[in-house]
Amino acid sequence: MKSIKNIFFILVAVVVLHSCSPAGGNSAGHEYMPDMAHQVAYEANTYYTYSHNSWDEESTISRRDLSQPRLPVNGTVPRGYAGLFFAGDGAADQEKALLHGGNQINAIAVPVNGYVPFYYANNEDERTRASNDIQANPFPITQKGLEQGKLLYDINCGICHGEKGDGAGYLVRDPNPAAGDPGGVYPAAPANFLLDTFLNSSNGRYYYAIMYGKNVMGGYADKLSYEERWEVIHYIRALQAAEKKLVYSPDANTFNPVYGTPAKQMERLAAAAPVTDAAPPAGPAANHGQGGNH
Numbered sequence: 001m002k003s004i005k006n007i008f009f010i011l012v013a014v015v016v017l018h019s020c021s022p023a024g025g026n027s028a029g030h031e032y033m034p035d036m037a038h039q040v041a042y043e044a045n046t047y048y049t050y051s052h053n054s055w056d057e058e059s060t061i062s063r064r065d066l067s068q069p070r071l072p073v074n075g076t077v078p079r080g081y082a083g084l085f086f087a088g089d090g091a092a093d094q095e096k097a098l099l100h101g102g103n104q105i106n107a108i109a110v111p112v113n114g115y116v117p118f119y120y121a122n123n124e125d126e127r128t129r130a131s132n133d134i135q136a137n138p139f140p141i142t143q144k145g146l147e148q149g150k151l152l153y154d155i156n157c158g159i160c161h162g163e164k165g166d167g168a169g170y171l172v173r174d175p176n177p178a179a180g181d182p183g184g185v186y187p188a189a190p191a192n193f194l195l196d197t198f199l200n201s202s203n204g205r206y207y208y209a210i211m212y213g214k215n216v217m218g219g220y221a222d223k224l225s226y227e228e229r230w231e232v233i234h235y236i237r238a239l240q241a242a243e244k245k246l247v248y249s250p251d252a253n254t255f256n257p258v259y260g261t262p263a264k265q266m267e268r269l270a271a272a273a274p275v276t277d278a279a280p281p282a283g284p285a286a287n288h289g290q291g292g293n294h
């Protein structure tokens with residue numbers, strides 16, 4: 001009687017164990033309480049869990065990839081980066097070296113990518129706020145920058161705002177068939193940058209207009225980089241200064257000192273406080289400038 005009972009138990013055990021068959025082919029397989037034995041959710045940075053699962057080789061590899069750290073989404077903006085370059089040739093590299101921390105032990109190995117956060121929403125109140133907040137151009141007035149600014153301005157803005165900034169770009173001005181100029185195809189009047197109101201407007205008004213556009217003018221945030229936007233604004237300032245017979249150049253700014261700092265002046269400042277990535281001097285002075293990211 002006892003042996004019949006044993007045989008019965010052995011039979012049950014064989015059936016139960018046999019039902020825990022491995023996955024393969026067209027069979028999903030069986031497992032006793034599978035979810036409790038295997039982590040189903042993806043575990044970030046943990047491959048270990050998956051190396052013991054019963055999925056086939058292919059899915060194991062892709063799941064392994066899934067558990068790896070991912071690159072940031074395209075266009076991700078590291079906080080507070082860029083805006084630190086100053087003065088012409090060489091100085092930008094020095095600034096980068098400073099940002100990287102030179103060879104200090106607490107050096108940050110992050111590339112400076114030129115992105116900068118913009119904390120203003122797209123509405124008229126925010127346009128006013130940005131116009132009031134944003135005053136200085138973070139880049140000095142350099143020859144290279146003005147040339148680049150002209151190129152970008154003529155391509156992106158001049159077609160509407162005019163090569164001289166007078167709001168009479170070829171898309172809007174009157175047709176002139178004699179000169180082969182079709183003219184007048186754009187329905188709205190672009191801003192005339194040579195009007196007093198624009199001469200007196202802060203850099204922020206321009207920067208904001210580039211970021212979001214205004215009414216029928218679209219934004220240029222995706223077409224111009226941070227530095228390019230500011231070079232375009234420098235160039236618009238140079239056009240305005242020329243109209244008023246004033247100087248806005250790498251050597252001098254008699255137009256409005258708030259709008260831009262000539263590279264020459266910056267070089268003097270840089271010479272007074274040289275930035276170096278050589279071995280830092282001992283003592284607290286070694287961190288000079290590290291926290292001053294404004």
Ligand code: HEC
Binds near residue numbers: 205206209214215218
């Ligand atoms: C397709 C034509 C067009 C192009 C290209 C264009 N704009 Fe405009 N822009 C306009 C029009 C139209 C307005 C007037 C919008 C309004 O006031 O309703 C305007 C307005 C402006 C203003 C004034 C915004 C304000 O606060 O009143 C600025 C500054 C400006 N544009 C800068 C630029 C710059 C810089 C570029 C090039 C990067 C550019 N625009 C390219 C059509 C254009």
